[in-house]
Amino acid sequence: MSKDFYKTYIFPFRGIIIKICRAYSNSQEDYEDYYQEVCLQIWKSRENFKNKSEWFTWVYRISLNVCLSLLRKQKKHNDRYGFEQNYKQLSNESDLNEESKDYSNDISRLYEEIKKLSEIDRAIILLYLEKKTYKEISQIIGINSNLIGVKITRIKKRIKKQLNG
Numbered sequence: 001m002s003k004d005f006y007k008t009y010i011f012p013f014r015g016i017i018i019k020i021c022r023a024y025s026n027s028q029e030d031y032e033d034y035y036q037e038v039c040l041q042i043w044k045s046r047e048n049f050k051n052k053s054e055w056f057t058w059v060y061r062i063s064l065n066v067c068l069s070l071l072r073k074q075k076k077h078n079d080r081y082g083f084e085q086n087y088k089q090l091s092n093e094s095d096l097n098e099e100s101k102d103y104s105n106d107i108s109r110l111y112e113e114i115k116k117l118s119e120i121d122r123a124i125i126l127l128y129l130e131k132k133t134y135k136e137i138s139q140i141i142g143i144n145s146n147l148i149g150v151k152i153t154r155i156k157k158r159i160k161k162q163l164n165g
Contacts, residue, residue, distance in 0.1 A: 024067035
């Protein structure tokens, strides 16, 4: 993968790639593996992009599919061998001031609740957090935009209930 490809086609979309990888991984090591695999798959599949959608949509779908695939492989492996998942924080809070720690803790709690959602609900809420319209979300996920609105409302209520105790 060339630096130019990375700077042009991956770097501008790193925010959503990071969010998806973070939402579907359970440790820093997994997160790094997921991110690297997503970038590799975007590069490998670049020739398949036919401009039928926006590049963002293409990147999102590849990111989601790669993370879901890796998650399923990991679950299969863990089920087969009886390993338990390690949950590690993705940020090093020792260098943060108190205000940043509170914010970081809130974000970490939010991602922990997002991780508890079904795969499809996780994808929907991540797109919602990216400020995508219901229509854009429905195109990416492949379900009716009216249903997206209902699902977002239910997801938000569920997460709010969990965060508030």
